[in-house]
Amino acid sequence: MPTYTAPVKDMQFILHDVLNVAQSDIPGYDELDRDTTQAILDEAAKLSENVLAPLNKVGDEQGCKLENGVVTTPDGFKDAYDQMCAGGWIGLDCDPEYGGQGMPYLVQSAVGEMFVSANMAFNMYQGLSHGAISAIQTHGSPDQKAKYLPNMIEGKWSGTMNLTEPHCGTDLGLIRTKAEPQDDGSYKITGSKIWISAGEHDLTDNIIHLVLAKAPGGGEGTKGISLFIVPKFMVNEDGSLGDRNAVSCGGLEHKMGIHGNATCVMNYDGATGYLIGEMHKGMRAMFTMMNEARLGVGLQGYAQGAVAYQNALGFARERLQGREVKGVQNPDGPADPIIVHPDVRRNLLMQKSFVEGARAFTFWGANMIDAGHRKNDADAEAMVSLLTPVIKGFLTDKGFDTTVLAQQTLGGSGFTKEWGLEQFVRDARITMIYEGTNGIQSLDLVGRKLAMNGGKTIMAFFDMVKTYIKENEGNEALKANFLDPLKKASKDLQAAGMYFMQNGMKNPHNALSGSYDFMHLFGHVCLGLMWAKMAQASYAALENGTSDPEFYQTKIETGRFYMARQLPATALHLSRIETGADTVMTLDAANF
Numbered sequence: 001m002p003t004y005t006a007p008v009k010d011m012q013f014i015l016h017d018v019l020n021v022a023q024s025d026i027p028g029y030d031e032l033d034r035d036t037t038q039a040i041l042d043e044a045a046k047l048s049e050n051v052l053a054p055l056n057k058v059g060d061e062q063g064c065k066l067e068n069g070v071v072t073t074p075d076g077f078k079d080a081y082d083q084m085c086a087g088g089w090i091g092l093d094c095d096p097e098y099g100g101q102g103m104p105y106l107v108q109s110a111v112g113e114m115f116v117s118a119n120m121a122f123n124m125y126q127g128l129s130h131g132a133i134s135a136i137q138t139h140g141s142p143d144q145k146a147k148y149l150p151n152m153i154e155g156k157w158s159g160t161m162n163l164t165e166p167h168c169g170t171d172l173g174l175i176r177t178k179a180e181p182q183d184d185g186s187y188k189i190t191g192s193k194i195w196i197s198a199g200e201h202d203l204t205d206n207i208i209h210l211v212l213a214k215a216p217g218g219g220e221g222t223k224g225i226s227l228f229i230v231p232k233f234m235v236n237e238d239g240s241l242g243d244r245n246a247v248s249c250g251g252l253e254h255k256m257g258i259h260g261n262a263t264c265v266m267n268y269d270g271a272t273g274y275l276i277g278e279m280h281k282g283m284r285a286m287f288t289m290m291n292e293a294r295l296g297v298g299l300q301g302y303a304q305g306a307v308a309y310q311n312a313l314g315f316a317r318e319r320l321q322g323r324e325v326k327g328v329q330n331p332d333g334p335a336d337p338i339i340v341h342p343d344v345r346r347n348l349l350m351q352k353s354f355v356e357g358a359r360a361f362t363f364w365g366a367n368m369i370d371a372g373h374r375k376n377d378a379d380a381e382a383m384v385s386l387l388t389p390v391i392k393g394f395l396t397d398k399g400f401d402t403t404v405l406a407q408q409t410l411g412g413s414g415f416t417k418e419w420g421l422e423q424f425v426r427d428a429r430i431t432m433i434y435e436g437t438n439g440i441q442s443l444d445l446v447g448r449k450l451a452m453n454g455g456k457t458i459m460a461f462f463d464m465v466k467t468y469i470k471e472n473e474g475n476e477a478l479k480a481n482f483l484d485p486l487k488k489a490s491k492d493l494q495a496a497g498m499y500f501m502q503n504g505m506k507n508p509h510n511a512l513s514g515s516y517d518f519m520h521l522f523g524h525v526c527l528g529l530m531w532a533k534m535a536q537a538s539y540a541a542l543e544n545g546t547s548d549p550e551f552y553q554t555k556i557e558t559g560r561f562y563m564a565r566q567l568p569a570t571a572l573h574l575s576r577i578e579t580g581a582d583t584v585m586t587l588d589a590a591n592f
Contacts, residue, residue, distance in 0.1 A: 001057060002307070002420035002424075003311065004053040004117055004307050005049065005310060006041070006114045006118075008041045008045055011037075011113075011359070012034065012037060012041070014360050015363070017534075017540075018534055019364070026374050027375060028104050028374060032107070037110075040107060040111065041111070043087065044089070044114050047083065047084065047114075048114040048115055048118035051080050052080060052118035053118040054076075055074070055119055055122060056118065056119040056121075056122075059073075059077065059259060059261075060121070060257075060260060060423050061259075064201070064259070064262040066262075069200075071201050071202060071252065071262045071264070073125075073202055073260070073262065074260050078202060080119075080122060081122075084126060084155065089115075089126070090129060090152075090154070090155040091133075091153035091155075092111060093107065094133060094149075095137060098149035098153050099149075099150045099153045104366075104374070109299060109362060110363065113299055113302075113362075116299060117306050120300060120303070120304060121258040121260030124197050125201065125203055126155065127296055128161065128197050129198075130296075131159070131161055131292050131293050132152065133149060133153060134292055135161075135210055135276070135288045136208075138285070138288045139277035139284075139285040140277075141276075144276060147235055148229070148231075148235075151206070156204060157206040158201075158204040160196055160198055160266075161196075161290075162193040162196055162211040162212060163212050163286065164196075165177065165192060165193055165194060166192060166194055175191070177213040178191060178213060178215075179213040179215040179226060181215065181216070182272075185274075186273065187213075187215065187272070187273045188270045188271070189228055189268040189273040190269060191268050192268070193211065193266045193268070194265050196266045197261055197264075197434075198261060200232075200249035200262055200266070201262050206241060207231070207232040208229060208231050209229070209266070210227060210229060210230075211227070211228045211229075211268065212226075212228075212283075213273070215275075215279060218280040224280055225283055226278075226279050226280055226282040227275070227286055228273035228276065229274045230245065232244070232245055246269045246270050246272070247266060247271040249264045250267045251264070251265040252264060255430070256429055257426030257427040257428075258430055290435065291385075291388055294388050294392040294441075295362070295366070295369070295388060297396060297435045298365075298396060299362050299395070300399070300431045301358075301397070301399025301432075302355055303399070304403055304424050305355050305358070305399040305400075305401075305402030305403055305406070306355045307424060308351070308402060308406035308421060308424040308425075308428075309351040309355055309406050311406065311420065311421060311424075312347075312351065312405070312410060312414075312421070313348060313352075315409060315410050315419070316338050316339040316348060320333055320334060320335040320336065322338070324340040338409075346565075347405050349558065349565070350566070351405050351406055351409075352558055353531075353562035354527070356534070356555075357527035357534075360527075360530035361391065361395070361526050365387055368384040368387075369381075369384055372384065379460065382453055382457045385449065385457075386458060386461065387526065388449075389441035389445040390445065390519055390522045392441050393438040393442055393519045394520055394522070396431035396432045396438060397432060398523070400425070400428045403421070403424045406424065407422060438519070442515035443512060445519050446504075446512065446514070446518055447511070450497065462490065462493075465486065465525070466490070468529070469487050469490075472532075472536060481556075481559075481560050481563060482528075482531060482560075483532060485563040486529060486532050486563070489521075489524060489568075489570040492570040492571055493521055493522060493525045495574055495578075496514070496517075496521055496574050496578075497518075499577055499578055500577075507580075509584070510580045513584040514580075520573050521569075521570050521574060524566065524569055527562065527566075528563060528567045531562050531563060534559055535559045538552035538553070538559075
């Protein structure tokens with residue numbers, strides 16, 4: 001059975017050595033000293049390691065059950081959820097006015113990684129609630145906030161997002177769910193939604209569904225879509241629960257992974273709903289949830305890779321097989337541990353260097369979200385908007401690859417249920433699909449985000465990298481091992497962007513055919529930047545004297561591996577992009 005140990009030390013390194021959060025001018029960050037973040041992370045680690053992780057296999061094997069319209073979650077989930085509520089974890093970064101703790105989103109992200117690594121399917125119940133809370137907080141009326149947020153933040157009620165229908169996924173303009181206005185100002189919601197995570201379960205007293213539907217007068221396409229609050233149980237004026245609403249679970253999906261989470265078909269049969277936000281502006285409100293969800297899914301991708309790597313590493317240190325070609329390493333045993341073999345070490349370093357770079361990238365993104373929300377930094381908001389499809393798409397693609405590499409480390413044992421690696425592979429696979437497939441993420445990046453603000457945001461990214469390199473070129477070790485490779489990779493990214501500008505306008509297929517490679521090229525540059533900053537912090541710690549030089553030297557060596565063995569992939573992606581659309585679009589559809 002797999003194990004999990006929360007990487008608290010690595011998280012503290014990013015928070016304090018790399019991001020220097022306690023010295024930041026972002027409101028609330030001055031409270032994030034090392035002792036405070038250590039205490040929060042330690043408590044989250046206990047819950048993750050001792051409560052959530054042991055239930056991961058239970059949830060996978062038992063799954064959820066639907067009987068007479070009631071969904072039952074796996075054994076132990078309800079008790080674990082109650083413990084999460086008692087600790088205040090669901091409202092960690094929520095508004096104190098409604099019962100939240102008001103911590104920065106960055107802290108929520110660090111804690112969220114632990115919960116996902118320990119038990120991804122379980123964490124989705126409160127993860128979806130967090131998105132619904134954010135949407136109501138941002139777009140709800142004062143009465144709606146007062147009515148729903150306190151119980152949702154406390155965890156007594158949960159929330160969902162309802163977008164997809166049987167006949168349409170990404171193209172939401174095709175939805176058929178209808179909203180008919182009533183004399184009392186409410187709406188009757190009628191239609192079916194599919195793939196609704198945590199749509200029905202036994203963990204909370206009520207479920208607050210946020211549902212996209214078309215109200216009269218909105219016209220065709222997404223312009224006619226509005227967003228509605230549709231509670232499972234009606235809420236009385238005094239806050240007590242009333243009658244059951246006309247919403248029900250029509251079935252559970254039988255999935256490849258995340259068995260412990262209830263993925264539901266939800267039927268709305270004239271259910272009572274309430275408009276949230278502006279009429280026919282539902283997409284604007286829903287994207288409050290979608291953008292947060294996409295960042296959260298990127299985190300899921302690398303977090304599954306992180307726990308898979310931990311277990312692959314443990315296996316490699318203990319599994320005895322073969323002898324090291326340059327000399328026996330375990331003379332008292334029949335063979336050496338497989339970690340001595342170069343190809344196993346390559347495999348493990350691929351995993352380790354990605355996971356640690358991805359963690360830094362995600363924390364940096366969360367840091368920019370806090371800057372945007374807490375000090376109205378428009379540039380930070382624009383930058384994280386640009387990077388959202390990269391965080392979601394690149395980190396989930398590579399996170400899945402990492403779980404496969406971890407499985408490969410175990411050889412035949414990795415293919416068996418006993419060792420648990422195959423569950424990490426199956427659970428990670430969905431991250432590349434939901435909240436917008438990674439192909440859609442790449443199209444969003446190239447088709448919309450590059451041109452955002454007239455191209456000023458992508459140019460600001462290039463300038464940021466260029467300035468960082470120039471300011472630190474005096475550090476010879478950093479320059480040779482990190483800055484020079486980063487400069488080369490950044491030039492590949494700029495060349496790809498220039499190719500799109502010169503060739504994409506006259507033939508959009510030239511840009512769209514290269515969008516997936518561009519997303520990965522961009523992701524590698526971002527992780528290269530993160531590794532340069534982690535190396536810089538590590539060199540500084542070693543120079544200033546540290547009680548743990550091995551930790552910082554390990555960071556430098558892991559970063560050197562990424563820069564030398566993974567970052568050069570940018571040249572391959574650029575080469576593919578510059579071939580254009582011809583080889584992609586020439587073949588007639590009938591000849592595939």
